[in-house]
Structure formats: structure tokens, C-alpha cells
Amino acid sequence: MTIDILAIGVHPDDVELSCSGTLLSALANGQSCAILDLTRGELGTRGTPATRAAEAQASAHILGIQHRENLGMADGFLQNDEAHQRQLIAAIRYWQPTIVLANALADRHPDHGKAARLVADACFLSGLRKIETVDKHGQVQAPHRPAQVFHYIQDRWLEPDFVLDISAHMDKKLASILAYGTQFNSPDNSEPQTYISTPAFLESVKAKDRLMGKKIGVDYAEGFQSEKTIGIRSFQDLIHQVT
Numbered sequence: 001m002t003i004d005i006l007a008i009g010v011h012p013d014d015v016e017l018s019c020s021g022t023l024l025s026a027l028a029n030g031q032s033c034a035i036l037d038l039t040r041g042e043l044g045t046r047g048t049p050a051t052r053a054a055e056a057q058a059s060a061h062i063l064g065i066q067h068r069e070n071l072g073m074a075d076g077f078l079q080n081d082e083a084h085q086r087q088l089i090a091a092i093r094y095w096q097p098t099i100v101l102a103n104a105l106a107d108r109h110p111d112h113g114k115a116a117r118l119v120a121d122a123c124f125l126s127g128l129r130k131i132e133t134v135d136k137h138g139q140v141q142a143p144h145r146p147a148q149v150f151h152y153i154q155d156r157w158l159e160p161d162f163v164l165d166i167s168a169h170m171d172k173k174l175a176s177i178l179a180y181g182t183q184f185n186s187p188d189n190s191e192p193q194t195y196i197s198t199p200a201f202l203e204s205v206k207a208k209d210r211l212m213g214k215k216i217g218v219d220y221a222e223g224f225q226s227e228k229t230i231g232i233r234s235f236q237d238l239i240h241q242v243t
Contacts, residue, residue: 001067001094001095001096002032002095002096002097003032003033003034003067003095003096003097003098004026004031004032004033004097004098004099005022005023005026005031005032005033005034005097005098005099005100005101006033006034006035006036006092006095006097006099006100006101006146007019007020007022007023007033007034007035007036007100007101008035008036008037008038008100008101008102008103008115008119009035009036009037009038009103009115010037010038010039010073010075010078010103010111010112010114010115011037011038011039011041011044011075011109011111012037012040012041012052012053012055012056012070012180013041013052013055013056013059013177013180013183013184014037014103014112014154015035015037015101016059016063016173016176016177016179016180017154017177017205018104018152018153018154018222019101019152019222019224020063020169020172020173020176020177021164021166021169021170021173021209021220021221021222022101022152022164022166022222022224023035023063023065024063024064024166024169024172024173025164025165025166025168025169027063027064027065028168028169033065034065034066034067034068034069034095034097035056035060035065035067035068035069036068036069036070036071036091036095037056037068037069037070037071038070038071038073038078038088038115038118039070039071039072039073039074039075039076039078039111040052040053040070040072040075041075042075043075043076044075044183044194045191045192045194046182046183046191046192046194046197047180047182047183047191051182052180052182052183053070055179055180055181055182055183056068056070056180058179059176059177059179059180062172062175062176062179063172063176069091071087071088071091073087075111076111078111078114078115078118079114079118080114080117080118080121084118084122085118085121085122085125086131086133088118088119088122089122089125089126089131089133090133090134090135090141092122092123092126092144092146093126093133093135093141093142093143093144094135094141096144097146098146098147098148099146099147099148099149099150100119100123100146100148100149100150101150101151101152101224102115102116102119102120102149102150102151102152103115103116103119103151103152103154104116104151104152104153104154104155104156104158104225105117105151105158105225105227106156106158107154107155107156108154108155108156109154109155112154116151119149120149120151120227123145123146123149124145126143126144126145126146127143127144127145128143129143131143148226148228148230149226149227149228150224150225150226151224151225151226151227152222152223152224153208153212153222153223153224153225157208158223158225160212160215160223160224160225161224161225161226161230162223162224162226162230163212163213163215163216163221163222163223163224164221164222164224165213165216165218165220165221166209166213166220166221166222167213167218167219167220167221170206170209170219170220173209174202174206177202177205183196183197184196184197184201184202185197185198185199185201185202206220209221209222
């Protein structure tokens with residue numbers, strides 16, 4: 001399978017909170033997208049692995065994402081080691097994405113930074129032909145290295161290297177987040193209140209995207225960082241038309 005964008009999140013809902021507007025924009029432009037969750041979020045205070053899996057699929061349906069998988073790594077204990085890298089390399093070689101979107105390089109939750117490094121390293125190693133992996137049917141996979149790895153910005157404010165206009169897709173982004181009913185803005189839920197379950201947290205997500213949008217004169221945008229220098233063919237690539 002070959003896709004344009006593979007969005008990877010260490011927890012179900014990371015992608016929705018941070019780059020689902022970008023996926024919606026890509027889908028609207030005819031690009032193919034998939035989501036890969038690394039863990040089931042089993043250490044989260046609210047919900048269970050089963051409820052979060054169901055919410056993840058419901059959210060994918062809202063976004064129009066047909067392909068979403070979970071690698072079942074251990075929440076809170078994933079490491080950037082050979083075992084985890086090989087598991088992720090096999091997934092990257094299966095999807096063969098041109099662009100990978102990954103967790104923030106540094107953030108409030110330690111899993112986010114760990115996942116960022118794991119994904120970046122696995123994307124590089126995935127291009128080495130002497131690292132052998134097999135698919136679900138036991139067939140040897142061909143090497144594949146994504147052209148770009150971009151890290152979305154999560155809870156902590158990080159200065160973006162570039163931002164992408166998601167103004168036309170903000171409402172659907174919020175709907176995809178609210179599909180995680182055990183996690184966000186659920187006053188009838190009897191489980192303990194958490195950092196992300198209050199209405200104020202969702203307001204902060206909107207505020208961050210509005211600040212990102214302000215940088216380029218649009219209503220809402222999502223920001224990304226790149227560890228690799230981004231090249232352009234001409235100055236025309238840097239001209240943003242505000243409609």
C-alpha cells in the first residue's frame with residue numbers, strides 16, 4: 001500500500017488534537033491518509049483500551065479516514081530500542097508514506113517526546129535495505145524511507161517551522177476530538193476529572209490553532225516542526241494567498 005500521509009500518535013486522540021485539520025485538508029485535496037496509533041492509551045485515567053479503541057474508530061469515521069491501526073505498544077513504557085523500531089519499520093514499509101506526521105519533539109507528556117524520536121529514527125532506518133522485516137504474511141518487505149517527517153505541536157507551545165491553514169476544517173476537527181467521549185468535556189462521566197477532560201482544555205486547543213492561524217492571517221492553522229531543512233523550488237512556494 002502507498003499513501004501520501006501517515007499520521008502517527010503514541011496515544012489514541014494525539015492525532016485528532018494536533019493534526020486532524022491537516023489530514024482533513026489533505027483528504028479534501030485528494031490525498032490519501034492513514035492513522036497509526038502506537039499504544040492503546042491504557043494508562044489513561046478515564047476510559048479503557050476497549051472504549052478508546054471504539055472512540056478511535058468513530059473519530060476516524062468522522063475524519064473520513066478508512067485506514068487506522070494500533071501497534072499495541074505499552075503505554076508509558078515504549079522505548080526507542082531495536083524491538084520497537086523494528087515493529088514500526090514494518091508498519092512504515094507496509095504503508096509506504098511520502099510524509100509522516102509524528103508527536104511533538106518535546107511536550108508535557110513524556111511519551112510524546114519519546115515517540116517523536118522513535119518515529120524519526122524508524123523512518124530513517126526503514127530506508128536501509130540490510131534491515132530485514134516481514135509483513136503479516138511473512139513476505140520480506142522492501143525498504144522505504146518517507147520523504148519528510150514533520151512533528152506536530154501538542155500541549156506545550158513550540159514555535160513552528162511552518163503552519164497549515166485548517167480554517168475550513170476546524171468544526172470537523174473538533175467533532176473528531178469529541179468522539180472520545182470518555183476523555184473530553186463529558187460532564188456526565190462519573191470518572192475522575194483530568195487535565196484534558198475540562199471544557200477549558202478544548203478551549204485551549206482552539207486558542208492554539210487560532211494563534212497559529214494568526215501568524216498567516218487565517219482563522220485557524222496547525223503548526224509543525226521539521227528537523228530537516230525544508231527546500232523550495234522558487235519563492236512562489238512561500239507565497240500564501242489569503243482569501
